[in-house]
Amino acid sequence: MTPDMAAMTTTDGEAFLFWVLAPLMVLAALGLLFVRRAVHAALCLVFVMVSLAIMYIASGAPFLGVVQVVVYTGAVMMLFLFVLMLVGVDASDSLTETIRGQRWIGLLLGLGLAVVLIGVVSRATFLPGTPLTENQVANPVGLARILFGDYVLAMETVGVLLVTAAMGALVLTHRRRLETKRTQRWVAEQRVKALAEGGTLTPLPAPGVYAQSNAMDTPALGPDGRPLEHSVSRVLRIRGQEKAAPASLVETRSAGQVSTVPAATPDGGEDS
Amino acid sequence: MNGVVLAAEGGVAADFSAEPVLASVVKAVLIVVFLLTSVLFAIWFERKVVAKMQLRPGPNWHGPKGLLQSLADAMKLLLKEDVNVTRADRVVYLLAPMISVSASLLVFAVIPFGPSVRIPFTDFSTPAQLTDFPVAVLYILAAASIGVYGIVLGGWSSGSTYPLLGAVRSTAQVISYELAMGLSLVSVFIMAGSMSTSQIVSSQAQVWWFIPLAPAFVVYVISMVGETNRLPFDLPEAEGELVSGYMTEYSSMKFAWFFLAEYINMLNVSAVVTTLFLGGWRAPVPDGFLGDALNTGWLPIIWFLVKVWAVMFFFVWVRGTLLRLRYDQFMVFGWKVLIPVALGWVVVLGAVQWALTIAELPRSTFFYLAAGVVVLVLLPMLFWPEKKRRAEPAEPETLDAFADGYPVPPLPGQKLPASERFGKEVAGNDR
Numbered sequence: 001m002t003p004d005m006a007a008m009t010t011t012d013g014e015a016f017l018f019w020v021l022a023p024l025m026v027l028a029a030l031g032l033l034f035v036r037r038a039v040h041a042a043l044c045l046v047f048v049m050v051s052l053a054i055m056y057i058a059s060g061a062p063f064l065g066v067v068q069v070v071v072y073t074g075a076v077m078m079l080f081l082f083v084l085m086l087v088g089v090d091a092s093d094s095l096t097e098t099i100r101g102q103r104w105i106g107l108l109l110g111l112g113l114a115v116v117l118i119g120v121v122s123r124a125t126f127l128p129g130t131p132l133t134e135n136q137v138a139n140p141v142g143l144a145r146i147l148f149g150d151y152v153l154a155m156e157t158v159g160v161l162l163v164t165a166a167m168g169a170l171v172l173t174h175r176r177r178l179e180t181k182r183t184q185r186w187v188a189e190q191r192v193k194a195l196a197e198g199g200t201l202t203p204l205p206a207p208g209v210y211a212q213s214n215a216m217d218t219p220a221l222g223p224d225g226r227p228l229e230h231s232v233s234r235v236l237r238i239r240g241q242e243k244a245a246p247a248s249l250v251e252t253r254s255a256g257q258v259s260t261v262p263a264a265t266p267d268g269g270e271d272s
Numbered sequence: 273m274n275g276v277v278l279a280a281e282g283g284v285a286a287d288f289s290a291e292p293v294l295a296s297v298v299k300a301v302l303i304v305v306f307l308l309t310s311v312l313f314a315i316w317f318e319r320k321v322v323a324k325m326q327l328r329p330g331p332n333w334h335g336p337k338g339l340l341q342s343l344a345d346a347m348k349l350l351l352k353e354d355v356n357v358t359r360a361d362r363v364v365y366l367l368a369p370m371i372s373v374s375a376s377l378l379v380f381a382v383i384p385f386g387p388s389v390r391i392p393f394t395d396f397s398t399p400a401q402l403t404d405f406p407v408a409v410l411y412i413l414a415a416a417s418i419g420v421y422g423i424v425l426g427g428w429s430s431g432s433t434y435p436l437l438g439a440v441r442s443t444a445q446v447i448s449y450e451l452a453m454g455l456s457l458v459s460v461f462i463m464a465g466s467m468s469t470s471q472i473v474s475s476q477a478q479v480w481w482f483i484p485l486a487p488a489f490v491v492y493v494i495s496m497v498g499e500t501n502r503l504p505f506d507l508p509e510a511e512g513e514l515v516s517g518y519m520t521e522y523s524s525m526k527f528a529w530f531f532l533a534e535y536i537n538m539l540n541v542s543a544v545v546t547t548l549f550l551g552g553w554r555a556p557v558p559d560g561f562l563g564d565a566l567n568t569g570w571l572p573i574i575w576f577l578v579k580v581w582a583v584m585f586f587f588v589w590v591r592g593t594l595l596r597l598r599y600d601q602f603m604v605f606g607w608k609v610l611i612p613v614a615l616g617w618v619v620v621l622g623a624v625q626w627a628l629t630i631a632e633l634p635r636s637t638f639f640y641l642a643a644g645v646v647v648l649v650l651l652p653m654l655f656w657p658e659k660k661r662r663a664e665p666a667e668p669e670t671l672d673a674f675a676d677g678y679p680v681p682p683l684p685g686q687k688l689p690a691s692e693r694f695g696k697e698v699a700g701n702d703r
Contacts, residue, residue, distance in 0.1 A: 039364070039428065046421065053414075066410040074417025075447065078424070082443050085428045085436065140406055140467060196677030 014058050025051045038084045042077065049073045063140050205231040210246060217243045284406060286384065286399035286470035299402045303380045311535040315342040317581075318588045325592040346528065354524040359431030368429060369522065369529035372422025376536040378415040382408040383543045384470050386553045386572035400553075400573060401470060408469045409457060412544055413450065416499065420446045422533065423501075423508065427518035438517025441599065442501060442508035448606040449498035449505075455614035456491040459621050460548050473552030477559045480551035484639055487617045489549045491610055493586075496541040498606065501534065502587060504594040507602060542583035543576075550579050 024047070031044040049072050056065035099105075147155055191201055205228050208220040217236050219227040227245040229237070236242050316331065316339055323330025331338030356362070386400035405411070420443065427439020461467055463485065464475040472481075482489040498505040509517030519530045546552060553572035555561075566572075597605070628637060671686040673679045682688055 037361075039361075039425075043364070043367075043425075050418070062405050063407045063410070066407050066414050069414035070410060070417055074414065074420070074450070078417070078420060078443060078447060081421075081424060081428075082440065085424070086440065192678060192680070193676055 017058050018055070021051045021054060039081065042081050042084060046073055046077055049077065061139065063143055207231045207233070208245060212246055213243055217241055219245050221245060284404050284466075284468040284471055285474040286388070286401055286404050288399065288403060291398060295396075295398050296402060299398075300381070303402060304377065307377065307380060307536050307539065308532075310539055311532055312342045312346065314535050314538065314584060315345070317584065318591070321585065321588045322592045325589075349528040349531075350525060352524040354526065357430055357432065357521045360521065361429040361431065364425050364429035366526070368422050368426030369526045369533070370422075371425065372419055372533035373529045373536070375415050375419035375422065376533040376540060378418075379412050379540040380543065382411055382469050383547055384473055384552055385576050386570065387568060389570055389573075399470065404468050404470045407467050409461070409467045409472070409544075409548070412540075413454060413457075416446075416537075416540075417450065419533065419537065422530070423518050426522065426530065427508075430518075430521035432521055434514045435518045435520045438508045438514045438520070441514075442518060444603065445498060445501070445505065445507060445606075448603065449495040449610070452491055452606065452610040452614045453495040453499060455611065455618055456488040456495065457548065458618050459485050459488040462618075462621055462625055469547050469552075472548055473554065476551045476554060479639070480549065480554070482549040484642060485549070485621075487613065488621075489545075491614045491617070492545060492549065494610060495606075496545060497587070497590060498602075500537045500541055500587075502538065503591040504596050505602060506596060507599055538584065538587055539580065542580045542587070545583055546576060546579040550583075552576065 028044040028047040053065040053068040208218045209215040220231040320330045331341035334340040381402040384401040390397040423442045427435040464472045553576040555566035
């Protein structure tokens, strides 16, 4: 756009890297807009970020490139993905408008942004490229001198702002504990106490695992061969989705073993 | 790349200015070969060492001492049926193990195996390291954070509950332990005055950093175990709770990739701790010993490998000794203990370093100062009176086992009442 651009030269390797990465980055950026599933969109963004970091490194800014990956890709985007995954494994965005005229407003704002960007980019002038000096090459040191020397006040202000935001988030999400904490020892003692009133010491038995049916809805069999009703989730029992244990299993087990293993009912525990 | 050429000048000890492309390619291939064979060896090593600790022989069937066991396992994994879950998100499901492996292969690019070495029968000498630049250690952190994507995406794309839970756990785990890890590395940066690996190694000529920076070293060692999802921090794949976490739905070669990535990551963090805290390729002798003959040429590569495998042994030892933590205890430990300790240490070190610069005292003053503080803290602890136990209510001499309605065994110090049948003769007993 300006004659100064000719003064900036790139090496062959850098140009090759650019022409390989740039089209892929554009594709990924478009993918971010048009992909249906939120996680795929997030992945496209990750790709753009990492490629951008490689570009930075190739342009002689290794610190910027690496920090881009550590901070944006490693921490910020990971938290995004975290939320996306938890919100819904299969949820794809619905395309119905929730705010009236949303699309037109969005389109208008987008056009405005495009006009501003085109205006800025087209009026930009490029300074002739200068080779890096010895000091700039070891750029973490140079960068540290600028950030913590010339701009130390701004850095500290940003730091205070971030800490305040983090504290705010903590305060807003904090809930006061209403009852004492249930420690592991307390739970164990309560279980032993409840034992005298017919409670169980061990965790509840897991539902039965059978090849013929979905395991979650089939009761497990006790040592006496009888199905244990409470091994099935309470929710399933209330909904009436509980299945009976396969009849064949119950019969063969109880026929073969009832005589040798006494039934473990609370009142019938006496040996004869 | 351009960055490599630039990096040769400022803040980096190794000289890559005369490095032809061919040398870089050969080194890269050597590193990959080294990593793959090391993984095969590491699996055998781990199984054998754990077996010795548990008093059993371990793998001893295939090859001498069972050395070919992992090769046989790898072959089996290659030839097994590759099952694709129907509920899986196909593209991401395939992508996840690839991300894991490629991210884990990146780290060794900046690890110095040794100083400059001369290739035999030629005049060509080159650093025993693929590349180095002023922010090499940050690059290692970046590679680790990309590696997490493999685990997270693998868990999500399987479309199943246990893998998803494993993925969520691993995200929380790695993010929180990476903070502590990064903070512990900061103190090395402060002392070495550089983030380039070769510069950090050459700064350890006098003393290896794990002695003066002991707190940071301890924090790093703990967080590196957390970072690699190894026992006692292997919550993302806890067998007892999550089957095997994020890789539950993977089979055949895709599973093998996750497995490979896990072991390469172990080698990675071992190499990083060797480079940053344990003197890298430096021989365990004082500086200038035998005219530095032990620290030049090809010999240092041996020191480096010995140290890496010592750390690997530590990994196995920890696995053979400790139990898995409960998840909430693990997070509390990370956020309420490790991070504050690491943060406090960085502040203390920064303040001391600043004071030394202001007072224009040599670096060694710091060591004497630190040693003095340690002695001052430890001495009173030796003579500190032991905390008196709270006077417990005197236990009854004989235990009423049925006090709460259910029989309980006696606690230490309690004794059971004598049995009613003690000493009685049983009618009809001939013995």
